[in-house]
Amino acid sequence: MRGPYSLALHLQKTAFPVTAPSSIPFASLGIIAGNGTYPFALAKAARAAGVARIVAAAFENETDPALADLVDEIEWMRVGQLGRLIKTFSSRKVAHAIMAGQIAPDNLFDLRPDLKAFLVLAKLRERNAETIFGAIGEELAKAGVQLLPATTFLEEHLAGAGVFAGPRLSRREESDVRFGFGIAKEVSRLDIGQTVVVKGGTVLAVEGFDGTNATIGRGGKLGNGGAVVVKVSKPNQDFRFDVPVIGPATLETAAEAQIRVIAVEAGRTLLMERERIAEMAGRLKISLYGIEP
Numbered sequence: 001m002r003g004p005y006s007l008a009l010h011l012q013k014t015a016f017p018v019t020a021p022s023s024i025p026f027a028s029l030g031i032i033a034g035n036g037t038y039p040f041a042l043a044k045a046a047r048a049a050g051v052a053r054i055v056a057a058a059f060e061n062e063t064d065p066a067l068a069d070l071v072d073e074i075e076w077m078r079v080g081q082l083g084r085l086i087k088t089f090s091s092r093k094v095a096h097a098i099m100a101g102q103i104a105p106d107n108l109f110d111l112r113p114d115l116k117a118f119l120v121l122a123k124l125r126e127r128n129a130e131t132i133f134g135a136i137g138e139e140l141a142k143a144g145v146q147l148l149p150a151t152t153f154l155e156e157h158l159a160g161a162g163v164f165a166g167p168r169l170s171r172r173e174e175s176d177v178r179f180g181f182g183i184a185k186e187v188s189r190l191d192i193g194q195t196v197v198v199k200g201g202t203v204l205a206v207e208g209f210d211g212t213n214a215t216i217g218r219g220g221k222l223g224n225g226g227a228v229v230v231k232v233s234k235p236n237q238d239f240r241f242d243v244p245v246i247g248p249a250t251l252e253t254a255a256e257a258q259i260r261v262i263a264v265e266a267g268r269t270l271l272m273e274r275e276r277i278a279e280m281a282g283r284l285k286i287s288l289y290g291i292e293p
Helices: 038-048 065-069 082-090 105-109 115-122 129-142 171-189 212-223 248-256 274-284
Strands: 028-033 053-059 073-077 096-100 162-165 195-199 202-206 227-231 259-265 287-291
Touching: 028 038, 028 082, 038 053, 038 065, 038 096, 053 065, 053 082, 073 082, 082 115, 082 129, 115 129, 162 274, 171 195, 171 202, 171 227, 171 259, 171 287, 195 212, 202 212, 212 227, 212 248, 212 259, 248 259, 248 274, 274 287
Parallel strands: 028 053, 028 096, 053 073, 227 259, 259 287
Antiparallel strands: 162 287, 195 202, 195 227
């Protein structure tokens, strides 16, 4: 899953922790909400953990308006309105925030930065997703808003090790998982993508800007059934900006592409609607497998 909330902080020397202690007594929490169900899962988990006040920064044509029912305040803005994003939290004295969800690629290309964002962009030598959103994180920090790991409050949604849904793997599929893991790690190191599709020791598809689901569709078509999907985190990944995620849409795409196995990194991959995807995996005979980092 890629987008502004699928970004590693390129210049960071060491990896940010996968999770922050959920026992921290947050008086309030900000959610920078993209599309999909991720912001909903986070809002529910934060509330269950005792967060009394949740403020959401929502994006037009991206965030589901129904999120308003789960938060105390919601501020709507365009993608690129950095000044408004910062003010949304600083004016409400929100000191901690979490990025959750995606922004569609076409909206990223239609980015119309406000003055604050324009000044941030002007200072960058390289203008790619990583450097841009790394700089945005720094601007939030200057305003007193600490970005927490995207998995905070969602620890129970992280993938476990081994087969956690669906049938057992064959020896060939286990071999493809190991092979695909090595390829995916190298591809992610080069910042090309984090997902590969393999079959019989052959790479069928590598993720680009089109994202995970499109990659699964391409690879599945070439594999003609029985291919293995491997999705990993980046080396030294900053989990404030990036966390691998799979959910029902991933399973639906995999079923259409006749994928046999979806392998992810255990303890480093979020499972959206975990019970639903476990039911889907069993029904569709797709194995969900957690690889030990």
